[in-house]
Amino acid sequence: MKKTLLFFLAFLMAFFPVFANGQKEEASSKPVKKTLIHFYDWAPTDQSIIDDFNRENPDIEVQFHSIPDNGGEKLVQLDILAMGGGDIDVMPGSDGEQMVRMKNGIYAPLDEFIKRDGIDMKASFGSILNYATYNNVTYGYPFRSTVEGIWYNKDMFDAMGIPYPDGTWTWDEYKEIAGKLTHGEGANKVYGTYTHTFNGQWAPVGNEKESWYAENGLSNINSASFKTQLERRNTLDTLGYQLSFNQIKATKATQASYFLGGKCAMVQAGSWLVQNIKDQGNYPHSFRIGIAPLPRFDESIESSNNFSVAASILAIPANSEHKEEAWRFIRYMVEKGALRIAGTGNYPCYIPAYDDELISTFIKGSGLEINDIRPLFGEMSAVSQKPTGAAAAEYQQSMQEQTPLFFNGEKSAEAVLQQIQTITDAAIAKEKSGK
CATH class of the missing domain: 3.40.190.10 (Periplasmic binding protein-like II)
Incomplete structure (x- = not known):
């Protein structure tokens, strides 16, 4: 009887680890649940930045939505979406007009994220930071400049x-x-x-x-x-x-x-x-x-x-239910995507990315000479x-x-x-x- 019991216990000990590992393997094979976030913009966007982010962040899927660049109408469309008329988690604000939206509470504050991630905003964006703040609160991450x-x-x-x-x-x-x-x-x-x-x-x-x-x-x-x-x-x-x-x-x-x-x-x-x-x-x-x-x-x-400088930001609507995921995408888009933003003919805001490769990418296919355009990426008396x-x-x-x-x-x-x-x-x- 003792021999039979010992044999049975040995069998269980041998079986359960296999069973447990099988459970782990089965769990790991299940797809990760993704959080879907919606990004809207009117400017040319390099889809490869979004694809790379989605691949490197398997828990998030960013869907890009292009809207017409039709002056004030595009801003009205974004406002309607942000105030509850549709799903939107990341939105641009352009060249000063974002101040109205900051004042009206359309954007979510970002200071908590910035402090948590230890970002030196001055080193990253220089003099254009005033386009990202209102009443000493940061509401946007500078994206592209004019x-x-x-x-x-x-x-x-x-x-x-x-x-x-x-x-x-x-x-x-x-x-x-x-x-x-x-x-x-x-x-x-x-x-x-x-x-x-x-x-x-x-x-x-x-x-x-x-x-x-x-x-x-x-x-x-x-x-x-x-x-x-x-x-x-x-x-x-x-x-x-x-x-x-x-x-x-x-x-x-x-x-x-x-x-x-x-x-x-x-x-x-x-x-x-x-x-x-x-x-x-x-x-x-x-x-x-x-x-x-x-x-x-x-x-x-x-x-x-003496160049005049303004900036567009990426912001998170105050009504977004996925602020953490949206913030992760915004940082990726602005920082890791700077070179490819330049490739679309947009001027990236992220200063640490500035080098001759980025400047050459910015003007590729334009016929412009790098020495003509270089002052745009140097120190300037910005007005x-x-x-x-x-x-x-x-x-x-x-x-x-x-x-x-x-x-x-x-x-x-x-x-x-x-x-x-x-x-x-x-x-x-x-x-x-x-x-």
Whole structure:
């Protein structure tokens, strides 16, 4: 009997480990449960970044949704999704307009994630961090930048015997060159330059001279430098050196169509223009292109790389149920995806990724020369088209509403800027009071 019992116990001891291992093998063969997150964007996206993330993170599946780049309509569509009209976990916010959404609570704060992961935001993103924060709270991870300068047609400059511009030129010199390059009449007219109607497009050279905010923390828009710059933009219109503000509105002209179509010799535009330069199908051209910093306000401004910088962010909607997974994807997209973001013609924000390989990738297929574009990736005296500090949402909105009234002739520059300042100061006071 004892022998039989011992034999049975030995059999059980031998069997159960096998059985347990079999259970483990069976469990490990089961597919990992994935968390599905939805990423929306209007810009060209390299699907391989998403595919790599999905492969390296088997517990998450990112699905990309492309939406039309149709101005304000795309932002409305994203807002509806973020406020509960659909599944969305990662969304872009662009070039200052994200401030309204930060203020209105559409985005989730990210500071807890940033602190937990030990990220040095200043080293990673430099001066564009102000586009990711509102009231000292971080709501976005800088994704792609718009670095804006003056793009110019080298062939037109050569034909007129005009030296290529650099960081030393002043506004007066820029205006003089624009006049020399303007020629022709009617449908055959070629303008010397082009300034679009985007909110604040006229303002960054004024920002070289004075800050968007005064020392007391209130709006500084009614200062002499901003008034001068608003009037300067209008002077280029009235002299016929560029398509006027109202003509652009009426004809729905674009920077890419005018510049790459050979209708203007210079254009104030962002680094996104590289995408259009590469697109010979829609923008056929054969001339050589250079880029220069914005002109200096006057001789008192240092001769340095005065580019205007704005940034788009990736944000997590406050209503997302998968914030942790969304954050992991955002970091991967911005950091590990920087080189491939450059490959789509977008300017990546992640400074540690900047090297000659990235710059070459950014301009591949454009015909641009690396030495022409290198200043965009170096140290620069960055200025801004738009304010990003206190009451930035109201500041920007009032600029959007008021400045067309100046170009329409309905209000003077003084009246327009005073109204912007009045609206902004009231909003700042309200923020400080906590009401």
